[in-house]
Amino acid sequence: MKRETTTVLKSDFAIQDYLKEQKLILDEYLDRFLPPAHSQPEIIHEAMRYSVFSSGKRIRPILALATGDALGGDFKKLIHLAAALEMIHTYSLIHDDLPAMDDDDYRRGQLSTHREFGEGIAILAGNALLVRAFQLLTELPVQAEETETKVVVLDQVCRATGTKGGMLAGQVMDLVKQSKPFSAQQLEQIHSAKTGALILASVYCAALLSGASEEASEKLRAFGQKIGLAFQIVDDILDVEASTQDSGKTPGKDHLSGKATYPALYGLQASRKLAIELVETAIQEIEFLGPRGEILRELGRFISVRRF
Ligand code: GRG
Numbered sequence: 001m002k003r004e005t006t007t008v009l010k011s012d013f014a015i016q017d018y019l020k021e022q023k024l025i026l027d028e029y030l031d032r033f034l035p036p037a038h039s040q041p042e043i044i045h046e047a048m049r050y051s052v053f054s055s056g057k058r059i060r061p062i063l064a065l066a067t068g069d070a071l072g073g074d075f076k077k078l079i080h081l082a083a084a085l086e087m088i089h090t091y092s093l094i095h096d097d098l099p100a101m102d103d104d105d106y107r108r109g110q111l112s113t114h115r116e117f118g119e120g121i122a123i124l125a126g127n128a129l130l131v132r133a134f135q136l137l138t139e140l141p142v143q144a145e146e147t148e149t150k151v152v153v154l155d156q157v158c159r160a161t162g163t164k165g166g167m168l169a170g171q172v173m174d175l176v177k178q179s180k181p182f183s184a185q186q187l188e189q190i191h192s193a194k195t196g197a198l199i200l201a202s203v204y205c206a207a208l209l210s211g212a213s214e215e216a217s218e219k220l221r222a223f224g225q226k227i228g229l230a231f232q233i234v235d236d237i238l239d240v241e242a243s244t245q246d247s248g249k250t251p252g253k254d255h256l257s258g259k260a261t262y263p264a265l266y267g268l269q270a271s272r273k274l275a276i277e278l279v280e281t282a283i284q285e286i287e288f289l290g291p292r293g294e295i296l297r298e299l300g301r302f303i304s305v306r307r308f
Contacts (some may be wrong), residue, residue, distance in 0.1 A: 026058050026082060047122065052090050061086045063203050067296065070293050088161055094113045118276065170194025173190045200224035201224070232280050233278070
């Protein structure tokens with residue numbers, strides 16, 4: 001992938017170092033793509049930046065960049081997609097923390113946006129991040145003959161965030177199922193929509209923008225779908241196991257609010273096993289990438305065993 005900053009695969013490849021390095025690159029571009037903090041109206045730009053520039057892992061944009069890397073994609077296009085995905089994700093976190101939703105005081109190791117700026121500004125900051133994200137996607141620097149791909153990418157991101165199997169659908173099912181019985185099938189549906197869809201889109205849209213064949217794109221899509229579900233299973237596990245210091249948010253909230261979670265249905269040990277197995281089957285989907293898929297495989301493994 002043509003980059004201004006080159007990522008080199010070392011033999012002693014360490015995922016933590018890679019994540020840190022990628023976060024630095026992403027933060028530089030997020031800073032360029034977001035409105036300056038001191039531009040009017042200042043308060044909303046400050047709130048957008050407060051929530052974006054915190055301790056987030058940047059998993060979705062990193063997956064997009066890594067997919068592009070594996071396929072020799074163009075960094076200029078991929079970074080637009082990557083930044084847009086992180087803005088949409090941050091939007092969802094701000095709204096998820098609101099009193100009307102999860103009512104959480106902490107996020108990413110700091111006060112949640114509504115606790116720092118008030119509810120009104122937090123709602124607007126979330127909306128503003130979503131609008132800026134879609135504007136960035138319309139600004140994707142593609143050649144005239146790639147306009148159709150750009151429209152497909154826009155459509156895929158809309159689906160991933162929307163009410164038909166996307167993030168919004170997942171959040172609605174999550175709210176409706178709170179303190180109510182749920183089946184294994186419903187649980188998988190909620191998690192795949194709430195969290196899986198945007199992770200799937202991160203990988204799939206990067207594949208589309210990198211000119212992957214239909215066969216390769218479908219395999220990467222299957223990889224994204226499986227690691228996306230595994231990501232939320234581990235999120236459920238961390239809600240039970242991790243401290244505020246590790247997770248950056250209030251622990252045990254899902255359990256207290258009677259949410260549909262994997263540990264609630266299967267127990268912790270079986271949930272851990274499920275996440276690891278899902279990622280291993282995901283990795284089989286991208287065997288065709290050979291050595292070029294090394295980072296994606298490592299990112300998958302990180303997702304299944306992560307502690308934060
Ligand atoms: C954004 C379209 C749209 C709608 C908002 C509030 C809402 C509807 C959806 C909430 C979805 C949500 C919060 C899902 C949880 C996903 C999740 C596992 C969040 C934590 O992700 P990490 O671990 O967080 O990647 P960091 O902070 O590292 O980025």
